[in-house]
Amino acid sequence: MATLSVAAILAENARRRPGKTALVEGDLRLTFAEVWQRALAQAGALTGLGVRPGDRVALMAPNTAEFPQAYYAIAAAGGVIVPVHLLLSAGEVEHVLRDSGATLLLVHPAQAETGTAAARATGVRVVTLGGEFEKLAADAEPLGSYVTRVADDPAVVFYTSGTTGVPKGAVLSHFNLVMNATVNAFDANDIRADDIALGALPLFHAFGQTVSLNSTWRAGCTLVLLPRFDAARAIELMVREGVNTFHGVPTMFVALAAAAANADRLPALRVCISGGASLPVAVLERFEAAFATEIYEGYGLSETSPTATVNQPVFGTKPGTIGHPLWGVDVEIARAELEDRIELLPPGELGEVVIRGHNVFSGYLGRPEATAEAVVDGWFRTGDLGTKDDEGFLRIVDRKKDVIIRGGYNVYPREVEEVLMRHPEVAQVAVIGLPDDLHGEEVCAVVVPAPGSAPDAAALTEWSKEHLGRHKYPRRVEVTDGLPLGPSMKVLKRELRTRYASR
Structure with a gap:
């Protein structure tokens, strides 16, 4: 029975590189020893709150220092981390809490309103990161080390909608995540221990969590967090902190290439990795010309930890592909x-x-x-x-299956359709993805009005904003008198995409 824990990624750094800077966020700089000590204190607090090995703990936080600390604290306590997507509505968070069987929600003050409403509705205990959780950690007996887990025990549950529209929890083991972090760091990419990476991808997402957080720390590198991505600010921060490694989704590369023209100085980037959605070759070329560096595009899914393939130095790169x-x-x-x-x-x-x-x-x-x-x-x-x-x-x-990828986030048409069908003025709706220069794809709802009504496109967008996560609501609404149907009465989305893409 082999034992293994994701917590070892941080614990080993505390042992091997205790004084090295692990985490930078604004003016906060923490060494590996400090992050690990804090994680063990928080793990002690979790144990005091009744978290037992195998219990699921939901974590809802942006890319601030609280996220990695709490993430490794949950792992150290033997808990299973359930990251919560920050763009979800309270109803959607409720589903995640209920379906995962989470016993506790750790929520950042910025998400406290939504998180607390969902926790209240599901009867889940909620603790606010920062003040409240830090006081509990200060009063608790820190754990001496991380709790033993078997390699195949669950470590993280990622919620992914698949094509059914109802988000399902993909269970990833300690073995899945430690191996993915390890091969990303030492085999796929040329990562060196003195590298400094920018953590701009959301850490609640599999790509940010494995590639930016776990792989970076697996190699003993420094992670510089950027809580909210803004291209000009990202460039300034990368120059200031000597960042040489950037992981992003195509929309980030689009924005950086555009912002590079107005920047006084550009960072000397050595490793750039793109994933989350397909990277248009034109974007790759623009970015590579601006920053004089190569992008290594990869591919994966929540269900595959997530990296499955990537363009790798050992095989050479080929633009437009996802490598080997x-x-x-x-x-x-x-x-x-x-x-x-x-x-x-x-x-x-x-x-x-x-x-x-x-x-x-x-x-x-x-x-x-x-x-x-x-x-x-x-x-x-x-x-x-x-x-x-x-x-x-x-x-x-x-x-x-027609999934739309908007800015690296999956949007499942059926989920959006289910919500729009509840609008009194909508008789039928088909949701499609249309090509978009900034986000890769934009969500478009093609609506057939209910008899006697004349829905206003802008009003439908506003209405759907209240019922759907920010990445999901249709920015574009087209009204039509009928949807094209195939022989089995299925809506022919191909035809809709062709019809509306040219407008």
Whole structure:
């Protein structure tokens, strides 16, 4: 029975590099020893609050020092971290708390209103990060070390909507996360211990959590947090702190390339990694020209810890591709139409991207049927369509199920449709993603009015803002008298995309 904990990533740094700067946020600078001491004190507080090994603790915080501290404190106490997306409405947070069976919510003051409302509705205890939690930590007996966990024990539950519209909890083990952090740091990318990385990706998201936080600290590097991304501020901060490593989604690279023209000085970036959505080659070229550095584009999902493939120095890079699989991971193309078995296709053929390896999750929390559908013959089916060329470079061509990726966040049309269908003036609605220069895709709702009504597009957008997370509500609403239907009465979203993309 092999034991392993994500908490070891921080504990080992405290042992090997105690005096090295681990975390920078504004004027706050903490060494690895200090972050670990604080995490052990907070873990003591969690134990005092009744958190037992295997208990799920929800964490709702922006990219401030509180997030990594609480994250490692929960892991050290043997708890399972349930990161909560900051753009969710109180009703959506309620679902996460209820579905995960969380016993406690740690919430940052900035999110306290939404978090507390959701916790109250679900009867979950809530503690505010900062003052309240720090007082509990100061009064508690710190843990001597982290609590023993088995490698396959759950470490984190990421909520991901999949195509059903109802977010499902993807359970990732300590083994999944420690391996993903390790191979990201030492095999995929050329990460060196004296590197300094910018933590601008949301840490509640799998990409930010594994690549910016866990991989950076696995390599013993310094993490500089930027609570709210703004390109000009990011450039200033990177110059000031000597940042040489940047991880971002395509929208961030778009903004940085544009802001570079007005900056007095640019940071000397050595490692830039893009993920979360496909990076248009034009953006890659603009950024590389402005910053005189290469972008390594990768690909992954919450269910794969998340990194599955990335352009890696060892294989060379190819713009427009997602590179090669990570060390110890296989990524292949399978016949997309076969549901019950995996049949791999030769190079060059289009099919569904399938993944196997140490990064594949344990399953969806409490949803064995969904897990059985997703993992077939030992391969995780991504639902994405892609190809693999003769040199082994993978490319994502399209998504099997119409998911919209806006600014790196997944938006599931059905979830938006369910909400809009509750509006009294809406008879029918189809939600599609339309190409957008800034966000990659923009959410567009095509609405058929209820008889006798004439809905106003701007009013529908305002109304949906109240019921949906900020990344989900349709910025664009088109009113039409009928939706194109296929033979099985399914709405032909392809046709809608073609019709509205050209406008």
